Amino acid sequence: MPTPAIEVRGLRKAYGAKTVLAGLDLTVPAGTVYALLGPNGAGKTTTVHILSTLLRADAGQLRVAGHDPAADPDAVRAAIGLTGQFSAVDGYLTARENLALMADLNHLDRREGRRRVTELLARFDLTEAADKPVVTYSGGMRRRLDLAMTLVGDPRVVFLDEPTTGLDPRSRRTMWDSIRELVAGGVTILLTTQYLEEADQLADRVAVLDHGRIVAEGTPAELKRLIPGGHIRLRFAALAELESAARALGPVTRDDDALTLQVPSDGGVRSLREVLDRLDGAAVEVAELTVHTPDLDDVFLTLTGRPDAAALEGANPR
Incomplete structure (x- = not known):
């Protein structure tokens, strides 16, 4: 069997008396999209921050691109890209300058850096605006630039933490197309989102996270079949x-x-x-x-917001 891009066993994290992750297990095959769904405070962003070396876990066995984030964080950072919830671009620089900065941080030589910047500007339809200050960009343009900056180092694993929050429907679908292109090229995506349609459109597998635990996991179709x-x-x-x-x-x-x-x-x-x-x-x-099945909204509400959620946990397709 191919080595999974991400493996998590027994992941735990607490802040004082508050437990954020209570023994998380998940496996993400290489070249797939894995979506983490959950309400605010479920532990989605904490999971991403631990896997991307921004936080240390309290307990658990972790592998990202074959490396332990705690024991070998530099190897993990060399293999991943991260697009956080909030844009990390510098509004006073141009798109070209933002990307060139990332090329320098990734230790690309000048010629390779210029080539990579030009390629990413074209790929994300930013060439015409490349030399304008980012402060003049729309929200969708900023988010595309944010993703382009994540890809400067040609990562094998990309973490996208609610990447389309606040975008209009057209910009959201443009971002979805970019994600699909990445996966078609062999990149692995771990996506956190509160947009159920987004997970349905993009994810090969979905995990529903609630109170620091995965209460159900499977393909979107499998999860829908859990709900009467x-x-x-x-x-x-x-x-x-x-x-x-x-x-x-x-x-x-x-x-x-x-x-x-x-x-x-x-x-x-x-x-x-x-x-x-x-x-x-x-x-x-x-x-x-015609065949009618519940959608992921029904799954989400049932598993995270109704008294019978525990009963459905036993029907987990895993």
Whole structure:
């Protein structure tokens, strides 16, 4: 098996009597996007700061790009990039000057530094504004520059801590495209976000963090199947077909006026195949079929804000 880009076992961190991380376990395969979801105070940013060597853990076994952040922080820093919650650009410098500064900090020689700066300006659509003070930039332009600065050292692992907070929908989608390009090039992304659509769009796997623990982890589709309320909606051309389908399928919710049935389902292929096999066995034709599953908003609210969260923890797809 390939070595994971990030491995965390039993990560703990407390500030005095307040426990922020209470035994965190996670594994991030190389070349994937892993999203950490959680309410404010869940421990997302603390996790990122520990993995990126900005904080020391109280306990736990950690590996980032094969290195221990505590024992070999320089090796970790050489392999990673970090885009924090707040822009780290200097507003009084131009984009070109900000990137050149990062090239110097990454010990690139002058020729390689200029080449890398020009490449990143073009990649993030900042060439026309490259020599204007960053203080004149829009929020989306600043965030693109922030990410470009993170990539000057060509990192293998990138931490993005709520990278699109405050951006308008167009700028957010532009940032998503940039993230997808990075992953297509083999970069590993650990993303923290409170935008559920962002995790759904980008993440290969999602962990829901609450009170310093991961309460559920899996693909977005797996997490959605944890939450009740999914169903298959069937529409028929005539009432006779609806009646036959209802007899074949057992307990369903029916709407005779709309000629529809709702069949409880987890949204998976197996349950869909079972429904279709029963309809085929009864020789019933379906005019229209749609699958409805809970979204990540439902997952987030159920796991972090309702009394039955503990019950769902036992159904963790891990």
